Amino acid sequence: MVEAVLGVTRVELVDWFEGGVKLPPTTLSTADVIVRLAQRTNLPKSYFSKVIKVSQSTMSRHGSAKTPVSVDVADAAFQFAELVDRVEHMRGQVAAAAWLARDNPHLGGRSPLEFMTTETGRRRVSRYLDSLEEGAYG
Template sequence: MDKSGVSCGSAYAGKAGEFRIFYLRSVASLAEEAQRGVQAGEIVRVGRAMGRPNDYVFRVLRFSPATAKRKLKKAERMSPEQSERVLGLERIIGLVEVMLEKSDVPSESFDAPVWVANWLDRPCPALGNKCPAEYMGTRMGQELVEGILAQMQSGAYA
């Protein structure tokens, strides 16, 4: 648990740092992947890593639950717009993993995807006390959230 009493672990058996590649990849590479469409199963992977159900990912990324569930059931690719939002969320988790690598926090005691899920749902002073999750439904909103995280790392957090 972290200082706020929130669990820092999930039942997800993924590898620590597995999302960092999404932050380190070029924007062109991510744009190409979004254009092809990511597999709907990526929603499940991200949700598990975050310790959250699929419905949480649907809500945060503003996906129609019926459409997302249909695509999951049929193992379809998501639209470029949906793919961009999933990749953006993975990129934000990756940013936190990269921040962690550069910090003094022992990575084995910190679960970046779960931390991101918890942080997204907390009011943020830099957003006028709105929750960062409210901005995750668009790429521009995700860029705003990334910027706030980068400010936190640099100590310029407002």
């Protein structure tokens, strides 16, 4: 999912995040990333404006100007996509979508998607997935 949404490999993204390598020129804008995430997950674009902390009006301006995606936007999209990839690996694509949207008692009765709009929330979901992968929860 990461490569499909951002158009680069995980290794290229990590290098970019760490400042070691410049990404090849890209025509992806912030709006493009949001559209790709929305298409891939069947979630509304408005949800992803929360994930990457960009207002709808700013997103529209970015999309029309084709402003290249920033490191912050790419990082948030990367974190989100990594979590979705993990859930899809564990449950399959269709079941993953339902699992992400369902209220979960191990997350205080809230859905994983509710947490995934912030970095702290994504870390909480990631820790929960770690526990599931280790067999701590059913």
